[in-house]
Amino acid sequence: MSPLLHYLVINLLQIAFLLAFAPLLGGVLARLEEIIQGKHGPSIFQPYFDIWKLFGKDEVISEESSWVFRFAPLIHFVMPMFVVILIPALTAYPLFFAFAGDMIAVGFLFAASGFFVVLAAMDTGNVYGGIGASRTRMVGFLAEPVFMLVFFALSYVADSTIPYTVNASWAVSWAAMLQPAHLLVAVAFLMLLLADEGRLPVDNPAGKAETAMIGHSKNLEYSGTGAALMKWGGAMKFMALLIVFLNVVITPWGLATTTHWGDVFFAMPKVLGKMLLFLVVLAVIETTVAKLRLFRISEFLASALVIALFAMGVRVVGIG
Amino acid sequence: MTTALAINGLIAALFVLFSLAAIVTRQMLGTLYLFMAHAIALTASAIVIGIALDSPHLFWVAAITFSTKVIAVPLVLRWSAGSEIYERREVDQVLSIPVSILIAAGLALVAWIVAAPLVQVIPGRPFAVINLPSGLIALFYGAFTVAVRREAVAQLMGILIMESGAFFASIAIVNDLSVIAEIAAAVDVPVAALVIGLLIRSINRTTGSTRVGLLADLKEQR
DSSP, rough: OOEEEEEEEEHHHHHHHHHHHHHHHHHHEEEEEHTTTTOOOTTHHHHHHHHHHHHHHHOOTTOOHHHHHHHHHHHHHHHEEEEESOOOOSSSSSOTTTOOOOOOHHHHHHHHHHHHHHHHHHHOHHHHHHHHHHHHHHHHHHHHHHHHHHHHHHHEEEEEHHHHHHHHHHHHHHHTTTHHHHHHHHHHHHHHHHHHHOOOTOOTTTOGGGGGGGSTTTTTTHHHHHHHHHHHHHHHHHHHHHIIIIIIOOOOOOOSSSSHHHHHHHHHHHHHHHHHHHHHHHHHHHSSSOOOGGGGGGHHHHHHHHHHHHHHHHHHOOOO | HHHHHHHHHHHHHHHHHHHHHHHHHHHHHHHHHHHHHHHHHHHHHHHHHHHTTTTHHHHHHHHHIIIIIIIIIIHHHHHHHHHHHHHBBOOOBBOOHHHHHHHHHHHHHHHHHHHHHHHSSTTTTTTTHHHHHHHHHHHHHHHHHHBBOOHHHHHHHHHHHHHHHOOOOOOOOOOOOOOHHHHHHHHHHHHHHHHHHHHHHHHHHHSSSGGGGGSSOOTOOO
């Protein structure tokens, strides 16, 4: 097999990895939280059953809705796949599409899918969809500058915005890992991840009251295949963000360094292991922290902004 | 040495984070816990620098810091203002939290700019490069907390954070101060906590609260 084709196949393998394991993360996270809370919840494979069930159901679409409503689940489902071929999901060396887009492109891809989901939420005229959409935009606007600063800080360190290069620049040595800028960027990114994914303390993913929802009321109107795609796409988006966070920012190890197939396949359990560790941390955060009031979210994200500024400052002054 | 510098850099980042968090938190108990975490970061930095520079004095600093700031100060505060800390939740402030955060960002930049020429003046102090600006940031944040919080307990935290900041910078610059001076400096901390704690206790007994911001108004004007 020629090297180019080989890289392309690994790219496809990354997409398969994302598709196959994304729902598992949600199931494991829910189970971990239930263990901490002393409950006996559903199995970790529940999200797969949910998605399977939804694919088998009829779809009901409001007469008032336009093409945007039908189109949004598709784009929400497809965008994480585009993202995952740009980032180091399994390999430490750049693959076929690695230089087709950088981390800014990753941000744009997620922004595009977020835009359509928000439009679709307002499309049906459901009141809660509109509330959820406007709140999501509020959090989004507040998170945007932090995203930018975190990306700038990351690319400043690596002199590049290509995620593979950033990964390589952290993975050089322990001294590179322990830089103050690195820790600060990791903290800011974690806060951003919580806000963007609608986890506590920004939004309660287990909440059932529509009036208190931020992001989760956007797909209330979906049913059948649309709902399945939204659910699966959301899970994949979470996993893609986790890959960026874990493989690029905080723990750039455990990836395949050779083109050998065994090495590439062996990277999967290692990456999943890192994710499991992070999910434990996330479960602890989610069970110990209370949800913030809506107007306190600006404080939460402003703190993230200042922490990202610290990271930049430490780099600019040249001490970290 | 490189490893020690790296670990110290990480600790310095945590130190700055805890200083920021002490400004941002609204909860009284949270501020106290963050102050303890802050002091633990100072202890850790003293130990790392002590090992790297082979300076036993810094182990004394670490031991004294830990015993005063992590153990003694919370005990003193619990005794003198326990009900206020453990029962009341939110702290009054002059400025809203987002404004405070923005000012905090500005203060951090000022600290870095001020520290840059200072570091040039003291060559041969590898740890000062990171500890001096971090300590200055904590110093500024402590002063800022004192200014914007209308709460005696939180203001005491601000003073102690300032003190920790000064220590954080100085352990990287002077690492052979005699133990007597260390103890003298460190004993001041629980004494200050005790004096202010007694003050808080008497304010609390007289006015039923420790919101000293309310005391600025004259009684006749109300």
